[in-house]
Amino acid sequence: MSSIRSEAMQVTGHADLQVGEARPTAAASHPVTSTTSTTSTSSDTLSPALNTVEIAVLIPCYNEALSIAQVIRDFRSVLPHATIYVYDNRSTDDTSAVARAAGAIVCLEPWPGKGNVVRRMFADIDADVYIMADGDGTYDPSVAGGMIARLLDEHLDMVVGTRRNVYANAHRAGHGFGNQLFNGIYRSLFGPLFTDIFSGYRVFSRRFVKSFPAISSGFEIETEMSVHASQLRMPIAEIQTDYGARQEGSVSKLRTFHDAFRILRTIAMLFKEIQPARFYGVIALLLMLMAGLLGFPLVETYMQTGLVPRIPTAILVTGIILLAGVAFGAGLVLDSVARGRLEMKRMQYLGYSLGRARDKH
Numbered sequence: 001m002s003s004i005r006s007e008a009m010q011v012t013g014h015a016d017l018q019v020g021e022a023r024p025t026a027a028a029s030h031p032v033t034s035t036t037s038t039t040s041t042s043s044d045t046l047s048p049a050l051n052t053v054e055i056a057v058l059i060p061c062y063n064e065a066l067s068i069a070q071v072i073r074d075f076r077s078v079l080p081h082a083t084i085y086v087y088d089n090r091s092t093d094d095t096s097a098v099a100r101a102a103g104a105i106v107c108l109e110p111w112p113g114k115g116n117v118v119r120r121m122f123a124d125i126d127a128d129v130y131i132m133a134d135g136d137g138t139y140d141p142s143v144a145g146g147m148i149a150r151l152l153d154e155h156l157d158m159v160v161g162t163r164r165n166v167y168a169n170a171h172r173a174g175h176g177f178g179n180q181l182f183n184g185i186y187r188s189l190f191g192p193l194f195t196d197i198f199s200g201y202r203v204f205s206r207r208f209v210k211s212f213p214a215i216s217s218g219f220e221i222e223t224e225m226s227v228h229a230s231q232l233r234m235p236i237a238e239i240q241t242d243y244g245a246r247q248e249g250s251v252s253k254l255r256t257f258h259d260a261f262r263i264l265r266t267i268a269m270l271f272k273e274i275q276p277a278r279f280y281g282v283i284a285l286l287l288m289l290m291a292g293l294l295g296f297p298l299v300e301t302y303m304q305t306g307l308v309p310r311i312p313t314a315i316l317v318t319g320i321i322l323l324a325g326v327a328f329g330a331g332l333v334l335d336s337v338a339r340g341r342l343e344m345k346r347m348q349y350l351g352y353s354l355g356r357a358r359d360k361h
Helices: 002-009 068-078 093-101 114-124 143-155 174-192 206-211 221-231 256-274 278-304 311-350
Strands: 055-061 083-088 103-109 129-132 158-163 203-207 234-240
Touching: 055 068, 055 093, 068 083, 068 093, 068 143, 083 114, 083 158, 083 221, 083 256, 093 103, 103 114, 114 221, 114 278, 129 206, 143 158, 143 203, 143 234, 174 221, 174 256, 203 206, 206 221, 206 311, 221 256, 256 278, 256 311, 278 311
Parallel strands: 055 083, 055 129, 083 103, 158 234
Antiparallel strands: 129 203, 158 203
16 A cells, blocks of 8 residues: 555556555645646646645546547646546557556546446545546646635535637537437436536546545436435536547547437436435326326216216226326325435544545544
8 A cells, every 4th residue: 555655656656456455645735837728827826736736637538549648648737746647447459558657646447337437436546635527638737726726615526618619619510409309308416516517637636535425327427416416415616628539540539329228227316315305206296197188088078977887997097196106105205204314424534624634533
């Protein structure tokens, strides 16, 4: 453990950590120089707290050998004393070798999917501030200092780099439309806190990272992060960043329809877990509407003739009404359970301080 910590503190250490090895720790604090998207600004100008925090840059990668070296160099120029970790998710190209040569600490994650990589990164790395970005070079590292400064100055748990040109540079015709659609669905279900739930460029406090359950296994992990922050009503902020096109020859890993279905399924699952009264209430309402449509002609005939001519339909309507009642009752019971779970999650979240230094006392 001590040898890994020592290597991480050297920042430029070259390590290839296998599954089951000790967990690495971010670099020791040094003066940090950062830039904004427009001008180069020292860390003292941005925030005095930047000089005392340990910063970990986390980059999940799958076959990003063409772009990862430049991404590492860009983050190194902005945050020269941060520790940069590249988590290679079963790449078949030279991603690990290129990242190691560029000065990053390389770790391997055998479980496929971005969500599995994020779960491993958050479990392994100890730091005060975490920056997560993709290894494809589409995000702008120059705003990292400003994002960190805002997180520290305003005592936030997450700062999201919203993608300014996401609809123009979505790389596929359906991606821009999908972003708008799913962001609208998210805001209608969980509130208007976020405008870009799919951004992979985020800065986190230690309190967020260590309280985040990371259940998702794929690209839906960003959605789960947003829901986690909304559920616990964490202080968050958004900063607009440029979003560029992938490097020529680099291929997007996002599968439009497959991943869209997974994201939609994740949103539905989280909505059910977090707001069961609303979820099952909608089901109960739909069942009652169905029962009403089927039962109205029967009631009308009965009022006119005193007879029920379609007994099977009457039995079906009765069954649907009973199912609606069961759904409504289940929603009420599960809502009480969800409130208890929310209290436990909130207490766990409050069990962590914003930085490691305060946790040591």
